[in-house]
Amino acid sequence: MARIRLDHIRHAYSPELAKANNYALREVDTAFEDGGAYALLGPSGCGKTTLLNIISGLLTPSEGHVRFDDRDVTMLTPEARNIAQVFQFPVIYDTMTVRENLGFPLKNRKVPKAEIGPRVDDMLRRIGLAAKADRKARGLTADEKQKISLGRGLVRSDVNAILFDEPLTVIDPHMKWQLRSELKQLHREFQMTMVYVTHDQTEALTFADKVVVMYAGEVVQIGTPEELFERPQHTFVGYFIGSPGMNVLPCKLDGGEATISGERIKLPAAIGRAKSGKTTELGIRPEFVSLVPRGQGIPVKVEKVEDIGSEKIVRARLGEHRVSAILHEDQSVPADADIAFAEERLNLYADSWLVARA
Amino acid sequence: MEKTWNNKAWFFVLPVLLLVAFSAVIPLMTVVNYSVQDSFGNNQFFWYGADWFREVLTSERFHDALLRNLLFSAIILAIEVPLGILVALAMPKKGIWVPVCLVLMALPLLIPWNVVGTIWQVFARTDIGLLGYTVDALGIDYNYVRNVLDAWVTVVVMDVWHWTSLVVLLCYAGLVSIPDAYYQAAKIDGASRWAVFRYIQLPKMGRVLLIAVLLRFMDSFMIYTEPFVVTGGGPGNSTTFLSIDLVKLAIGQFNIGEAAAMSLIYFLIILLLSWIFYTVMTNAGNDKPMTGGAE
Missing domain, CATH: 2.40.50.140 (Nucleic acid-binding proteins)
Structure with a gap:
């Protein structure tokens, strides 16, 4: 677990775009405290997924540094950063059973077999899939698959942070509520730093302790749901939070x-x-x-x-x-x-x- | 109340029915008709029962051709499928080289069979062919006209040259349909290059690979033109595959009854083997029935 420091991050998807001053992220300079639940909230194209991929290491920022605690991880691969990420569409390994899916990241990291078993069993229980442990993962429903993606992250107990990229997009509305509260529960249990990208204000406000509102490649306000409601620092926050908006x-x-x-x-x-x-x-x-x-x-x-x-x-x-x-x-x-x-x-x-x- | 259904709709099926009858059913029935008769000159036909079938099934000539065909299909599948996957994996996923690669890959598929045969017939000749001459000049005694092994190598290499692209294109289509998130998740899970192939790319290619294997099996099992043009079935009978043998029997020896029986058996073998391939490959990845447990 770690505190994530984003030190003057700027990102453009190509040098030509940078020259034209067309940055996907104009400048982000902020920090996510260890163990916090954060939501990155903003409309499509505001740079929130770019920022998330920079934290996870799938993207290297054009300028600036990413630090986990005091370690500069800007140039490290996702694997070396030891983070977990849950994507918009559930990613599961089709040919493996649920149990094998959960054990996969451990197996890749050469964790001894005797240790993988109990940890996978524990995770199966926590995400409520113990009864389906030996089923092929591809036959499960979307929300169960998304739980497997999440479980693959949580099973590595030493991850620095878990990142979510609009994880509930393909989940049925009535399952969304349930999954979100289970997520909240898991956050309380594990006390991991979680960063959750969404464009849905309800999701952001119910999940996160602190919401990071982004607009046009910039962070416009970081605050608790209450602060965002009472003291919007930018007209966009006022308009985006609340229904109808300010x-x-x-x-x-x-x-x-x-x-x-x-x-x-x-x-x-x-x-x-x-x-x-x-x-x-x-x-x-x-x-x-x-x-x-x-x-x-x-x-x-x-x-x-x-x-x-x-x-x-x-x-x-x-x-x-x-x-x-x-x-x-x-x-x-x-x-x-x-x-x-x-x-x-x-x-x-x-x-x-x-x-x-x- | 008016009737909401009637049988007039069947008339709409009629054109298709006629088309299929003329293109498939009637020719096939003609073959069935020949297969139970013996023919003599002057268009005389005599009832022969199932004897042709018995004769074909017990003839050594048929067994040899069948074995040659099975061996040929096995060899080209063993080469073309892995090679096709490797080439597909090596192809660029985006950028200006994608269309270039795709066109290059599609080229051999567009060349007519007997042109391919002629190209290789000349290419592999030791007197004027670039390949044959070079191999010979390297000190290897190569001559596809005289040597059985050389003839086989030539026919196999020609088929690989002609048809690997098909496997490549199908696999490539399967590969590009995999969302980026899978590769990103695998990176985060610390998967090795081999694990990415084994657990993401191969399963996602499964469907198209099945089609590739089926198509290549059926085509190679029916191969006729290319070996006919290159080796004419020789030396001896060493590259006489079922279809070449069939033509020899039907047109060379004008033994229509036996040839008809043989083509029916040939057809049933292809059907059976394709069905086995399909069943085995579609069941391979499925869940085995659970014993006990909830659900």
Whole structure:
């Protein structure tokens, strides 16, 4: 087990792309603490799989260093780094039984036979496949196969980290929940550093202690799920985390007030004094937007109300901008209404980065 | 209620039925018809029962040709399959060399059989052929016209030259369909090059390899044109395979009844052996039935 330090990593897939300043990873400089459960969250093409392959050693970064504890492993092969990786599609060795699959990494590392047996048996029990130990692995279901991939990593008790590359993509929805909680359980038992790549916020937020949000080849925020919700450091985080995402409204600052498409909003003192950037935006989560009687707030045009059972999502239009609000299920939505923002929940962004909060 | 089904649909099958009848069933039945009769000049035919079959099955000539054919198929399979796999493994997986390699590999397959035969007939001659002349000049006494072993080597090498590409192309198709994740996982599991081949590449090639073996077996068992052009079945009868023998019998000796019986037996042997290959190879990787235990 190890602390993983990513020291100013940059990566381009070819020298030509690097010359054109077209980096898949623009710059990542961060560390994953020993024994932590991390999720790399971001949309497709944001560089999260590139980063994962750099940690595992399947890719060598164009610039920067990877360190496990104090050892520089940048130039080492995946095998020498002693990590495990679970891929998007379950990788199993078709002709082997479940038991042989789990023993394979040990056999390759010349672990004595007497030791392989008990360790494989123990792993079979932990991943719940003891009853199918002597079946050919290829006949199993997708989630069982994915458990085998995972087991092959965990069976080597000395691995530095386990990396997951969207491991639940091909798993049925009802099995996803179960597998994810089993994963969490295994993490508690083994206390290994786990890095989990996903584009699904629910998966990231339920699995990880710390979520690393990536956007366009950069890490935009690392934080607990709560921090990401309450204090999005970048408008992308606000928009990507939460459903619906944060309302981000372009505005103009002027003497303690903000103007959003002609409507003036009084701001709390902490925000009002902030400097504006090339673009200045006001961010507020739909949870903190309320409906008030006409004349008491900001006039909007309600376009749609989605009743999702436990709550209502109101989609409205403020000038040319869209605003959503989440209301309690039994709250009625009048035809003419204004909206009000909870002042203490306002965030101010200059050039997409958080500059002030109430 | 209107009937939702009727038997008119059968009419749609009619064209295919006619086509198959003319292309396969009727010719085959003609052969069956000949195989139970003896023919004499002036188109006279007499009922002969199963005697032709008995005669063919007990004739030494047939046994020898059959053994030669089995030996030939065994040799070329033993060479072409491993060689084909090796070449496929060595071929590039991406880049501009892929199409170049593929075209080069496909070339021998596009050459008509008797052209291949003629090429090798000339190529291997000791007086004017590049190969024959070179081998002779190296001090090796080589002459495929006189020496049985030399004739066999020539025919086998020619077949390997002509058909290994087919195995290569099929194996290559199997190889490129393996997702990268398998190789990455194997790297992480610390698998050796041999283990990657044994546990990833070979199992993933299994299906296409089965097709390759079947095709090569059937083709080599039916081989006619190339050895006919190169050696004409000689020296003596040493390269007279079943099909060459069959033609000698049917057209050379005009013994239609015996030839018909022989071709039916020939056909059944190919069918039987192909079926055995297929069953053995598809069952090889399957789960054995579990004794006891849950599920």
